[in-house]
Amino acid sequence: MGSFLFLIVVIFLFSSSVNACDRCLHRSKAAYFSSASALSSGACAYGSMATSFFAGHIAAAIPSIYKDGAGCGACFQVRCKNPKLCSTKGTIVMITDLNKSNQTDLVLSSRAFRAMAKPIVGADKDLLKQGIVDIEYQRVPCDYGNKNMNVRVEEASKKPNYLEIKLLYQGGQTEVVSIDIAQVGSSPNWGYMTRSHGAVWVTDKVPTGAIQFRFVVTGGYDGKMIWSQSVLPSNWEAGKIYDAGVQITDIAQEGCDPCDAHIWN
Secondary structure (H helix, E strand, C coil), X not given: CXXXXXXXXXXXXXXXXXXXXXXCCEEEEEEEECCHHHHCCCCCXXXXXXXXXXXXXXXXXXXXXXXHHCCCCCEEEEEECCCXXXXXXXXXXXXXXXXXXXXXXXXXXXXXHHHCECCCCCHHHHHHXXXXXXXXXXXXCECCCCCCCEEEECCCCECCCEEEEEEECCCEECEEEEEEEEECCCCCCCEEEXXXXXXXXXXXXXXCCCEEEXXXXXXXXXXXXXXXXEEECCCCCCCCEEECCCCCCCECECCCCCCCCCCCC
């Protein structure tokens, strides 16, 4: 049954994300929040942790990138197009919020916005004065070095009837689209979690004892299951963060054609 459900999920996500074209080069506009703390209450529910990701280089993204929360934690390389003020490298941002504006695809933290400037004195301040700028952007893998993905048990969790978790430091370039859960040592008895909002997943069928997870990741034409065999100990506590013991490093195959996927110079 577990394999059958996995196939259904992959087929569904393939059909729904086939036109996402994340790795394609997109051209749009970007604005900025005057303070990165404005993203701390973002739709991804990272809270105050948001400003610590990628040194505060974070952003709110339009619904096609946010993907009802599946896009939370995705990384994008962004550069502005003013040759007098902007570097050719730009910066990498992580998605932490939903941007509902139809004027820009991305709203960056001010730190990320300034980081698109040339490394010359005053360029970053002059860039901020522009307010909204033309940009190019494309999805890139999130790289956390040797750090594993983490699972944070949210404060709303109550043993033994309710578990609420949030995924942190998710690497690679895919989305987690399904999470299965079971007691360690009882692999045939997998249950499932549902996405509550943003990066938060919940279940009211909490296994007893230590808990293991299976993460289904997919994007474009790719889909696979990553098994984390022991994540939460039997004495897990709300408010604590646990090492998942695994990291996602997969790079999704693009499911759209044509695709301007060149890496800029």
